[in-house]
Amino acid sequence: MNIEEYISSGIVESYVLGLASQEERSEFENMCNQYPIVLEARNAFEIALENQAMQNAITPSADVKSKIFNTISSSAKVVSIVEAPVKKINWFKYAAAASVILLAGSLYFNFSLTEKNKKLSGDYTNSLTELNTIKKDIQVLTNKSEIKMASLKGTDVSPQSYTTVYWDSTSHDVYLLINNLPKPPSEKQYQLWAFLDGKPIDIGFISNDYFIKQNSLLVKAKSVQKVQAFAISLEKIGREDVSVPAGEVYVYGGL
Amino acid sequence: MNIKTTYSEQELVALLQERNEKAFGYLYDNYSGAVFGIINSIVTDKDIANDVLQNVFVNIWKKIESYDASKGRLFTWMLNIARNASIDEIRSKGFRQSQQNQSLNDNVDFPGASIGPVTEDVGLKKVLANLKSEWRVLVDMSYFQGFTHEEISKILNIPLGTVKTRIRSALSQLRTMIQP
Numbered sequence: 001m002n003i004e005e006y007i008s009s010g011i012v013e014s015y016v017l018g019l020a021s022q023e024e025r026s027e028f029e030n031m032c033n034q035y036p037i038v039l040e041a042r043n044a045f046e047i048a049l050e051n052q053a054m055q056n057a058i059t060p061s062a063d064v065k066s067k068i069f070n071t072i073s074s075s076a077k078v079v080s081i082v083e084a085p086v087k088k089i090n091w092f093k094y095a096a097a098a099s100v101i102l103l104a105g106s107l108y109f110n111f112s113l114t115e116k117n118k119k120l121s122g123d124y125t126n127s128l129t130e131l132n133t134i135k136k137d138i139q140v141l142t143n144k145s146e147i148k149m150a151s152l153k154g155t156d157v158s159p160q161s162y163t164t165v166y167w168d169s170t171s172h173d174v175y176l177l178i179n180n181l182p183k184p185p186s187e188k189q190y191q192l193w194a195f196l197d198g199k200p201i202d203i204g205f206i207s208n209d210y211f212i213k214q215n216s217l218l219v220k221a222k223s224v225q226k227v228q229a230f231a232i233s234l235e236k237i238g239r240e241d242v243s244v245p246a247g248e249v250y251v252y253g254g255l
Numbered sequence: 256m257n258i259k260t261t262y263s264e265q266e267l268v269a270l271l272q273e274r275n276e277k278a279f280g281y282l283y284d285n286y287s288g289a290v291f292g293i294i295n296s297i298v299t300d301k302d303i304a305n306d307v308l309q310n311v312f313v314n315i316w317k318k319i320e321s322y323d324a325s326k327g328r329l330f331t332w333m334l335n336i337a338r339n340a341s342i343d344e345i346r347s348k349g350f351r352q353s354q355q356n357q358s359l360n361d362n363v364d365f366p367g368a369s370i371g372p373v374t375e376d377v378g379l380k381k382v383l384a385n386l387k388s389e390w391r392v393l394v395d396m397s398y399f400q401g402f403t404h405e406e407i408s409k410i411l412n413i414p415l416g417t418v419k420t421r422i423r424s425a426l427s428q429l430r431t432m433i434q435p
Contacts, residue, residue: 009422009423009427010424010425010426011286011423013427013429013430014422014426016327016333017281017338017426018335019396019422019426042327045430046327046330046331048430048433049330049334049379050331050334051432052378052379052433053330053334053378054288054289056378056379056381058291058292059289060288060304060308061292061301064287064305064309067309068283068312068313070307071313075382087330104356141309167273238396
């Protein structure tokens, strides 16, 4: 069979109209590659068919186009949904990393908050204790009419020193307000004396802590039944007989 | 209204393969009528034909990557999608039932129905009307009804070789007939 006969055998139309078998199709495609005249014939029939179809076009329903575009738009959305899990994995990674960082940060923040709370709670307790002490001291100083006051003035040893003693004539409690006393050296401490008939009575030591912390208004001393005067001496810590003053007297005052 | 009213077939294919909806709109506006004409020559029910057209264009959009320009023109490719979809439709159970309900007489003896004079024929079918009747029925059964050569041979009780030869002859005539 020559090419002319092949072209006019109906294979061109058969191929273009989709009626050729797979075997015929392969053969025809090979012929098109080998013989431009076959390709030309195919192209000519395709154009003729297209023109014929264009001339016999029938207008479809007006809503078909919008239906098609709705379908292809929604299929585009499906594609993006299919892609989503891939992105999600990444997102989860970052989210997981972020949450670990957030968790660590949160734990640290909680820890430091707890520490802060502990410290604040301690500070609050201390403040409350101090406040209650001061309240009590103020009650002592103001509310009781039986309280007697003695101003202890500085001696020649320390003229600037000045303290006040409050003595409850009913309960016999003694309170000391230190208005001004120099801070004692670490090996010494102040001792408070009550004087009755010229004889000293030991009514206690003033803790050196007072001068360091300074967290109380009044220092409570030992009770004394009867008293005429008070004095404060600076004594060596750990001396044997504490019942008589051995050191220098810093303040002295009568009731 | 269109800024660019025409695309070369190469441009159009390239744009469609990039999923360009504007190019797809152009394709629909320019070719839907011709494609619908082919569908109508196979699927006679207008509503069903519109559904088929919709599916055909959705498939064109989805399958545009598989279009190979070396094997034929874009319209030829679209035409074959439309023909295959139409034949699938008339061969579907649902379609056959709806046709039986509508016009029992027309389709009882389907080969004969195609032989008889059909006044509404348009397009390719109109061209077919000019063929010799023994050829026309073969082309009609083959192209418009999607029967294989073997099926036609059995239905019409004609040897397979004769079916093939006649169809080929008919198609070769078709070319000269549709050429302007």
